[in-house]
Amino acid sequence: MDILNALVALANFVIVPGLAYGAQLAIGALGVTLIYGILRFSNFAHGDTMAFGTAMTIIATNLLLAVGITFGPLPTALLALPFGIGLTILLVLFIDWLVYKFYRDQKAKPVILVIVSMGVMFVMNGVVRFIIGVNDIRFADGERFIITARDFKTMTGLNEGLAIKTTQAITVVVAVVVVAILFWFLNKTRTGKSMRAFSDNEDLALLSGINPDWVVKVTWMIVAALATTAGVLYGLDKSFKAFTYFQLLLPIFASAIVGGLGNPIGAIAGGFVIAFSEVTITYAWKKVLVYLMPESLEPDGLVQLLSTDYKFAVSFAILIIVLLFKPTGLFKGQSV
Amino acid sequence: MSDNPYQNDRGNKDRSITNKGGSTIQEVDRRFGNSKAKQGDPFLIGDAMTGGYGKGPDILHSCTIAAEKGEIAVIVGPNGAGKSTAMKAVFGMLNVNEGAVRLDGEDITHLTPQQRVVKGMGFVPQTSNIFTSMTVEENLEMGAFIRRDDFRDTMTQIYDLFPILKDKRNQAAGELSGGQRQQVAVGRALMTQPKVLMLDEPTAGVSPIVMDELFDRIIEVARTGIPILMVEQNARQALEIADKAYVLVQGRNAHTGTGKELLADPEVRRSFLGG
DSSP: OHHHHHHHHHIIIIIHHHHHHHHHHHHHHHHHHHHHHHTOBOOTTHHHHHHHHHHHHHHHHHHHHHTTOOBTTBOTHHHHHHHHHHHHHHHHHHHIIIIIHHHHHTTOOHHHHHHHHHHHHHHHHHHHHHHHOSSOBOOOOSOSEEEOHHHHHHHHOOSSOOOEEHHHHHHHHHHHHHHHHHHHHHHHSHHHHHHHHHHHOHHHHHHTTOOHHHHHHHHHHHHHHHHHHHHHHHHHHSOBOHHHHHHTHHHHHHHHHHHOTTOHHHHHHHHHHHHHHHHHHHSOTHHHHHHHSOGGGOOSSOOOSSOGGGHHHHHHHHHHHHHHHOTTTTTTOSOO | OTTOGGGOOTTOOOTTTBOSOOOOOOOOOOOOOOOOOOTTOOSEEEEEEEEESTTSOOOEEEEEEEEOTTOEEEEEOSTTSSHHHHHHHHHTOSEEEEEEEEETTEEOTTSOHHHHHHHTEEEEOSSSOSOTTSBHHHHHHHHTTTOOSOOHHHHHHHHHHSHHHHHTTTSBGGGSOHHHHHHHHHHHHHTTOOSEEEEEOTTTTOOHHHHHHHHHHHHHHHHTTOOEEEEOSOHHHHHHHOSEEEEEETTEEEEEEOHHHHHHOHHHHHHHSOO
């Protein structure tokens, strides 16, 4: 019984939140890794693209709610998601045409594009705050829980409860669907294969008659869709705040680099590695240990390695360790 | 080239923020050329080409290279003679300031390399000539990217020509051996059903046995009627299979003739073939 209680506590506080957060990071990191692979630079504006997409989705959600449309037990934001994605696609294509295209035509070195993306980041930062404000916004509606801790306790008779939020389940399901579609697209369709070819060997792709402008456009569209989806899922699960999304850039980049930049499978694996590291290191293990250890050995403190305030330090430390000892990431990426 | 400030990356080697690679195909001045085909013109001819990379000095000086239908034409010469440069000039990858390139009587001097592929030229670069992360079959599919029709027949023909590729068709091309990679590269170029095939040192870096096999395959491709223009380091072997051979020295035509003639030429023997 003690072991079961320990497992349930672990699932409730580590596994379920870790899975949801990992899925959100994975979708975010996929966007970063696609830009890195195909446009060949690290897009620092990615966090703010997520924020913009989420802001647009929130506005669309409010409009839907205003006319009385809801999605039943599911969050209305899922209905509004396509609008958010559409507007974000328009924005990134506009930014690409206005800013990045100029540098591509100059055949600018990627490091210049990195700096350019920082400029774009600051501008988008301002635009998002201007549109939606700087406050914390909760926009999840519908059923809050699939199963609450109390129901679980009465069902199983255990001391520990397992709560699964609707948003956590939605996050995992949506992530699986998104990843499946993305991999199908990259591996089976003509355009997807041409994107991989372009990422692999740009000269040869050009000599094979692959149209670089089209490849770049499709990449931006996919990235906008991924960023918006990741942003909305994160916002539903926690809350939306422009500054938080800007901060998400660090764990997302850490995920992409841990997995191996440019490698989509790596981005997903990296997302879960970072998420679980953050959650396990900032979790107070006392609750689980109490069930597992004999009474005499029970810990006095919380057994929390780091306070949750330091969660970004975890991604940062992992990032540095990976760059020092395995710069190409877990799956062979392109960094040196 | 280097006077463009956007192309200065300040010694950045941090691959965690930028991805190396990217296009190295340079912008080329395409104002030149407008020549009329002459009677008895070869199928593909780079006629009296003078030119070089970017704003740099001319590397080629009135250099003429041609390939006739059903023939293998070979460019040989010492290191730095401009062999690869001559081939790139024919393919439109550098400035041709004088002279012209004609394919089947049509002046194509002003076309970009991509447009020349559409016109029916297949080009196999010397290095990074395959998509290493993609499977053999995907490499061939990408070769046929400009084709909208059904290309399965062509793929079957290529698998017949290079049986080893059929066995490895679902393997990543980067995992293959040097000789197999070259077969993938040639196969990729053949997927467009080109009217002329250009090979830049196809046997560079492969073992002598594999080299013999590659030469056999190249002869087989030529027998299907596709003219082949080839740059080769191994002058002796290349001259043996060549119907037409060009010896370049410092960007100029030094000797021209059939492969056998040049093999027998005492001066060619002395200077390039080691006696």
